[in-house]
Amino acid sequence: MKRPGIYGLALAGLLVVSVAAWWYVSRPAGRVDLGGGVEPVQQAEPAQPVEPLMARLAIETGAPGDEALGIVSLFDGRLRNRITAEGALVSFSRSQLDAGIRVEFERPDGAATAGPAVSVVRAPEGTPIRMEASTTLEVWIVMTTLPPAGQRVRVSLPVSGRSVTTDWVMMPALPGAPADQLAARARLQQMREADTLAATADALVALAPLDARGYYYRGLALESRGDRAGAIAAYEAALERTPNNRREPPSALYRRLAGLRRAP
């Protein structure tokens, strides 16, 4: 589903919220009244929040002035940690999500304060969903008012009728160099707006013809349009301009290239 309004102005930075969710266990049985005895001597005991799901947040920013994308990822950590064999049953209500999702900022004293309003642009469908070990559910939100770089941010959202909160994530600094700004914008676009990606990639190639990134994003845009020959040429140009001597090679590029070359 396309929402041109959100990206209308020179591609707002996307704030990608990635929420990973865990189901929490109930407390172990056999608990006792601890109130009687001695004063609990300087020992902050059970303070662990008990929530059904756990969530992680990833923030993707574009150029200054762009909106940011937040990706909230939800997963069943108990399954991944082999603590349980049956995954949680998770359900989403889009209307509850729209109404209940909140961005929070961390204050210096560790408390949370309300952040700016956000809109949900993507959420899981088809509920309830039985979580499996490999399942990661994502809720994408867009922020138009960005927190300052370095601000710690988290998101809470209603899932399965209860509130789930992500871990804190630090707001990244926005890129300064023009080519980096365009690359950041392209990175966001390739995640969900392939047609606008082409224009950004062309702008980046024009601005920085020796920068591999413009050709790589151009290749992605062309590939998504079905222009196989154009994509191969763009990737080859990117490969030619990719810096050497890194520990890991540009494997993503090879794989795309190899995939296109193998294709009939």
Next chain:
Amino acid sequence: MAAGLAAATLLALVPWRPTAQAPARPVHWEGTITSVVTEDFARQQNPFADGVWTATFQVRAKWLEKQRIDVKDPGGRTTGQMVMLVDDGSSWTAEASGVAVTRRRPERLQLSGSGSGGSVLQAGWVYQSMADDDPLQDILPTGSYALWTAADLQVLHTFTATDGTVILQRSPGEVPPQQMINAFGTRLPVFFWNGQTPVPAAIDTTGLRRLMANSLADYPYADLERRTLMDGRMQGSFEARGRASEAGVTRKVTWDLHRRLGITGTLDAVDAAWRPRLAEEVTLRAAIDPGLGVTGRFRFTLFDVSREKGYALNAGGNGTGLDLRFSGAQPQPMSRPVEPPGSNSLVIETSDAATSASVAIAAFDYGASGRLKAEVMVDGEWYLLDAAGGGSSITVPLDANSNRIWDGWEQNAGVWGQAASADQDDEPAGENRGDGFSNFEEYRGFMVGSDWVTTSPKHKELFIYDAYARGLGYFSASGVLTYTIQQTQYDASRVVNFNRGYASAGAQKGLLLTGDCGLDETTAGEVFPDVGTPNNVDKVCINSAVMRTASSDEEANTIAHELGHAVSVEHHGDYDEGACNGGDDGVIATWGGATSGHRGCVMAYSDAAYYRGWDGRCYAWTFPAEFGDQFCTSKAGTSINSGARRMEDGHPMPVSGSSTAGNCQHQVRLK
């Protein structure tokens, strides 16, 4: 006067009947007697010497209530009992010293000696009146007692001239011993039953009154007071001075003895299946031996209690309160527990007397440990109960080897006999043992999300904060067991065991897996700053934008590959970069290089732009789409890397052959 004389045959005057009557259970009297004998020559009206000799006896008294002799009035009614005492393990020590100087000759006589010995009680009794109209109450109020104690200290006499020349020395045995002879309460006669005389079953009041008339008041060192128990204790002092030839001899005696019932009982062992878990309790039972037929108040003392930070290695704040405490809800009414300041202990008492009591103990740490002892108070005295397994206390939890790890865990885990600080994990076997966590730490455990886990002392385990949130891909193939933790479940330096204390193997870090590293657009993943152990790798990066266009296989492979680097695993070999045969620049796979070896290994590169074959020539070639999902265990090439050297379609095969590094599973290092 010899102590032996105490075997006064006075008893013979009494019509004893030889019937024994044993007490239901052993009753002891215990305490101390101090007796100081001073001989002041100046006061002896002896014209030949001046000086003082002193002998001090310290007695640790222990008597046993041996028999009870009924005292019957003329009508045959039992009006009281004489409780006969015998020595039962007393001991004494003594020292003597002093100098007497002659007045007429330049000589002096020096006394010296020290010694120790056992049994001191020659005879003793306590009278218990049993009738309000006891006909003996005028001479024998209830609680009246008498004791006769004696000990001899062998001493050395040395005559010296004033210039120090020894004139004569007489060794112990050649001179009379210094004697402790004390008769307490002997305003009443000390009458004896000395252990050899047949035990009488009864004595009549008339006979006893006649016996009492035989006062030993003439004995110069007798206590002239009438002694009765005060607050259940034999307690007092007297000073007696000798007369006539013994003028100048003073005996100062103080004593304090209390009655100890033979109260015995048991404290049961802790449930062998119980291990500490946060806020879970265990109940322990103590009981007086049932045959005794008495009740008492119970006191339980928890001591040597651990004070680990928080309640698990990575949770519970940094408080160091006692890890074991008495539960707020107890099986019977109990006092509020008391924590003696500066101690690692807690004390709680039952409110009411009973034959048994139980106490509930709650754990405030998954690694909590301590010891428990139980006492019972009967007739104002505390008696320590025997702990299960011998000794005076039990461990909580069961911990026969006292290393603060529940024995069941060590046995189940197969590490019985290892030190609590051992870190010997060897699954999967690799370049080194251990995962950075000691046996005690693996036992104490970690919070993983909302779950507490105790980890394995044999299996290498790794904690990962997965901010990337898409799982760990094929990393499980490394054989390392992973735990996905919360952001707050390691510290700002990524140390997982930040609440470590006892028997730690040192700080061990977890890994940060993140999609937020600003990676180059075409790079799938990277570790920073370099390949190494989790303690050296700052972060493991996956390019989330790249992965958005990748297959799930590729993503799972990439995550496992980068995590592999973060547990010290290197590539299968190197690679070159450059152009081949006039093409674009790109990665050139080399013989025995990054693409070599096991094609199914996540650490092997699946692609390159070119490869340089065994013939040394460079070929443009499209690698098959394969993503490894294993950690190889050998260097052998598989698939396109296997087989004899040959040419296929103008290309040399195998492509890259066996790997140079390889055996990736063996390279895994966690510390």
